[in-house]
Amino acid sequence: xxxxVVYWGCFAPTKQYALELSTRNVFEALNIEILELENSACCGxxxxxxxxxLWTFLAARIMALAEKQxxxxxxxxxxxxxxxxxxxxxxxxxxxxxxxxxxSLLKEExxxxxxKVKPIHVIEYFHDYFDVKALKEKLFSEDRKDIKIAxxxxxxxxxxxxxxxxxxxRNPQKFENIIEALGFTAVRDYPRKLDCCGAPLMAINPxxxxxxxxxxxxxxxxxxxxxxxxxxxxxFEMLDSKQDSVSRLVNEKLEVPVMYYQQLLGLVLGISExxxxxxxxxxxxxxxxxxxxx
Amino acid sequence: MIKRFIGLQDPNVCFQCRRCSxxxxxxxxxxxxxxxxxxxxxxxxxxxxxxxxxxxxxxxxCYKCVEYCPQKVAPSDVVLALQALxxxxxxLPAEYxxxxxxxxxxxxxxxxxxxxxxxxxxxxxxxxxLPKLVTPSSIEILGNIVKKLGxxx
Numbered sequence: 001x002x003x004x005v006v007y008w009g010c011f012a013p014t015k016q017y018a019l020e021l022s023t024r025n026v027f028e029a030l031n032i033e034i035l036e037l038e039n040s041a042c043c044g045x046x047x048x049x050x051x052x053x054l055w056t057f058l059a060a061r062i063m064a065l066a067e068k069q070x071x072x073x074x075x076x077x078x079x080x081x082x083x084x085x086x087x088x089x090x091x092x093x094x095x096x097x098x099x100x101x102x103x104s105l106l107k108e109e110x111x112x113x114x115x116k117v118k119p120i121h122v123i124e125y126f127h128d129y130f131d132v133k134a135l136k137e138k139l140f141s142e143d144r145k146d147i148k149i150a151x152x153x154x155x156x157x158x159x160x161x162x163x164x165x166x167x168x169x170r171n172p173q174k175f176e177n178i179i180e181a182l183g184f185t186a187v188r189d190y191p192r193k194l195d196c197c198g199a200p201l202m203a204i205n206p207x208x209x210x211x212x213x214x215x216x217x218x219x220x221x222x223x224x225x226x227x228x229x230x231x232x233x234x235x236f237e238m239l240d241s242k243q244d245s246v247s248r249l250v251n252e253k254l255e256v257p258v259m260y261y262q263q264l265l266g267l268v269l270g271i272s273e274x275x276x277x278x279x280x281x282x283x284x285x286x287x288x289x290x291x292x293x294x
Numbered sequence: 295m296i297k298r299f300i301g302l303q304d305p306n307v308c309f310q311c312r313r314c315s316x317x318x319x320x321x322x323x324x325x326x327x328x329x330x331x332x333x334x335x336x337x338x339x340x341x342x343x344x345x346x347x348x349x350x351x352x353x354x355x356c357y358k359c360v361e362y363c364p365q366k367v368a369p370s371d372v373v374l375a376l377q378a379l380x381x382x383x384x385x386l387p388a389e390y391x392x393x394x395x396x397x398x399x400x401x402x403x404x405x406x407x408x409x410x411x412x413x414x415x416x417x418x419x420x421x422x423x424l425p426k427l428v429t430p431s432s433i434e435i436l437g438n439i440v441k442k443l444g445x446x447x
Contacts, residue, residue, distance in 0.1 A: 014427070015404065049374040054443035109436060170361060200356075203393070281412070
């Protein structure tokens with residue numbers, strides 16, 4: 001039985017339960033065992049500006065925990081966590097002094113960062129590690145080319161390109177590929193496809209954060225898709241959970257249906273809406289669901 | 295002084311082409327926010343003015359400017375470095391202080407919440423059948439390091 005080490009981060013397990021629910025149930029249906037990271041905590045992402053050393057320490061700690069438990073790869077479900085881990089890995093490879101300092105702190109918990117763990121993005125997992133296309137063929141489900149789906153990657157999945165990652169920072173295509181692998185038509189481009197959801201501003205400047213989200217959603221609407229999908233719970237919080245507040249703030253009816261990719265995959269696998277946490281989606285997904293069931 | 299926080303490239307090589315500002319979603323929405331001006335202020339050593347200004351808290355850290363910059367200056371990283379300096383010299387914003395304290399106490403940045411679904415029904419981890427979120431067993435040691443690195447006593 002294949003296994004995967006999932007790192008849940010902070011925001012999914014404290015609020016965005018639909019991501020954890022859908023991810024757990026999809027992996028169960030795929031017969032992939034989820035291994036938990038013991039003593040897991042925050043990756044430090046919110047503090048990469050104000051307290052860079054705290055950020056580096058917390059991110060290195062997550063990878064050191066994975067190393068200690070003998071894992072070679074780790075799958076963060078959150079874009080922020082993913083970028084925290086790969087950026088920290090990148091910087092620690094280049095800064096031996098910082099590495100020493102971080103390791104002397106990690107030693108207090110009997111941990112050591114050796115840089116052996118590879119963080120994998122969720123899109124990367126379903127593109128390069130798990131064969132979604134083969135799965136689709138096994139399911140004998142018909143293609144639904146009449147359904148158009150647009151992808152929101154989220155900044156931390158793709159930028160900065162200087163830090164090596166799973167796809168191009170300027171013209172990523174893997175998300176669209178795994179949407180098409182499920183039999184749907186992917187909208188390969190739309191205005192501001194690679195723009196931000198606004199979430200990183202929410203701690204300190206929420207109004208501006210919501211306006212950035214409004215800019216993204218207004219343009220995503222131009223994609224003319226039946227659904228917008230993301231894998232990141234911060235992006236989802238802005239694009240789905242807060243879509244109503246965004247609509248009111250920008251004084252425009254947005255009505256963009258949003259789902260996690262894991263929820264979409266779960267629907268294709270025939271998992272129930274409740275087990276995918278679809279009752280938590282606040283954007284108008286009903287029209288999409290009706291079309292999907294037809 | 296600011297350079298010790300910046301990884302990629304010295305901001306001095308910026309020639310003010312404004313590509314960063316042309317791609318920035320915040321600059322599109324806020325006429326006072328222009329990444330190229332922030333970089334110019336740094337190069338003119340007018341850092342104290344920036345530290346007191348709201349602009350350093352308006353970056354959404356999306357790194358589009360970094361992709362746009364032909365000189366690899368990384369305006370986003372410059373802003374992050376300014377945030378670190380501001381936290382050090384003026385003080386850590388209360389919002390972050392609360393979150394760091396929570397990490398020191400529980401290991402996580404947020405409190406476990408009860409959430410409502412579309413039907414306005416309440417749910418928590420337990421009622422959804424999700425495993426309990428566990429605070430690290432080494433939280434005392436971890437908490438002390440977090441407080442120290444977070445500059446909180």
